[in-house]
Amino acid sequence: MAMHPPRIALGTFLAVAMLAGCKAPPAEQKPPAQPPAAPATVATAHDINTVPPLVDDLQHRTFNYFWERTNAKNGLVPDRWPTPSFSSIAAVGFGLTAYGVGVERGWITRDQAVDRTLATLRFFDTAPQGPDARGMTGYKGFYYHFIDMEHGARFETTELSTVDTTLLMGGVLFAQTYYDGKDPRETEIRALADKLYRKVEWPWAQARKPRISMGWTPEKGFIAYDWNGYNEAILVYLLALGSPTHPVGKDAYDAWTSTYDKTWGTVQGQEHLSFPPLFGHQYSHVWVDFRGIQDAYMARRGIDYFENSRRAALSQQAYAVANPAGWDGYGKDVWGLTASDGPIDATISFKGKPRLFQTYTARGTGTEYTIDDGTIAPTAAAASMPFVPEQSIAAIQAMHDRYGKAIYAQYGFLDSFNPSFTFTDAKLHHGQLVPGTGWVDGDYLGIDQGPIVLMIENHRSDFVWSVMRRNPYIRKGLERAGFTGGWLDGAQ
Secondary structure, three states, rough: OOOOOHHHHHOOOOHHHHOOOOOOOOOOOOOOOOOOOOOOOOOOOOOOOOHHHHHHHHHHHHHHHHHHHHEEEEEEEEOOOOOOOOHHHHHHHHHHHHOOOOOOOOOOOHHHHHHHHHHHHHHHHOOOEOOOOOOOOOEEEEEOOOOOOOOOOEOOOOOOOHHHHHHHHHHHHHHHHOOOOOOHHHHHHHHHHHHHHHOHHHHHOOOOOOOOEEEEEEEOOOOOOOOOOOOOOOOHHHHHHHOOOOOOOOOHHHHHHHOHHHHHHEEEEEEEEOOOOOOHHOOOHHHOOOOOEEEEHHHHOOOOOOHHHHHHHHHHHHHHHHHHOOOOOOEEEOOOOOOOOOOOOOEEEEEEEEEEEEEEEEEOOOOOOOEOOOOEHHHHHOOOOOOOOOHHHHHHHHHHHHHHHHHEEEOOOOOOOOOOOOOOOOOOOOOOEEEEOOOOOOOEEEEHHHHHHHHHHHHHHHOHHHOOOHHHHHHHHHHHOOOOHHHEEEEE
């Protein structure tokens, strides 16, 4: 089925191709060599759920992507590695949050996290903003989706992205609340974080009021698509509502939820608000604890967004068990479709039928569409751990046991793999063919690494959620959107 408008592609290479005409750099064709296990650490976080050693190892390795690959001078996180790439501002937001996890887990010191966080916030505070097409990092408090790793200027003709700015701000607001000490550097973190959030001019992005546009470019103005529910952008509206300087009105959130009924339905036996790729059910949940709180729509449906994501994950597992397309490797413990790399853009006969294989695309299954070419992304199952811990942990274990020598390396799971793609005469765009495994990506992607670290932590210790429940802007955004119940009814 044809892909939706580019709302499902923002935060990815696909957005560059669809919205701005940029091309990704050539992909590395070999995965990194398998390193020894990460050294054992003593957790300082207060765990409420234990996890197997493999999950701890995965979380630590994945954290190291942000700690080791980030430009320490300016805090910019690469969109992917080892293929040389620009920085993704969304990956920066995940990184800012991951540093706190590293402190709590004992992987880095608080001083180290403070230094890295300060470098990041200072860079964004002084980065040039303006309407010029070149040399700018952002405009109106928003930032370009992709920026140069060294100097931070806009990459080629990428868009000023509202959702990627939002994911960056998720990390900024985490830093504002987490670093609550009296040390002058922590005081500066809080001040800079507040300043950056206050700069974002959310109403400016309401090109077609009351909805918020997906983005803007100096060459063409606002993108022709707005954020309509349901997808990963619920946090866009919450942060826009919570702004103390440039808030949008409640009518923006009402417009966002007004389309929900179009995608409410039953998918693989699970009745829920559908969005085919699992990242749409995970990204906002990294920072917002939706357990037990409801807006008007979810109150009418009798569930909350956390339960909705649980059902979405279960529907994907059930889809893998049913395996209607007959892909190799699918099953109870090998599942997970989301936006990810893929092997090639070509139609090839598989089991006697022509099948369309794709490179980067938003794979998934739901009421709107199904995009499935046999490519599994481990982040889809791993980052679903708070919703379906038993199924998520089993998937991590099974993928590691079955394919680990090919797909599990320096920074945990490589972005994706495809056991059905074994065509030796195909000219691959990414990755390589591995005997006994099929196609394996050669890269890690920052926006897929982040949810693994952070959602595992939310399952283990409630850490990121507990920090963000104390953030006044998150609370204000939720309350202005009409959320009630649960932790929102408690004392501030």
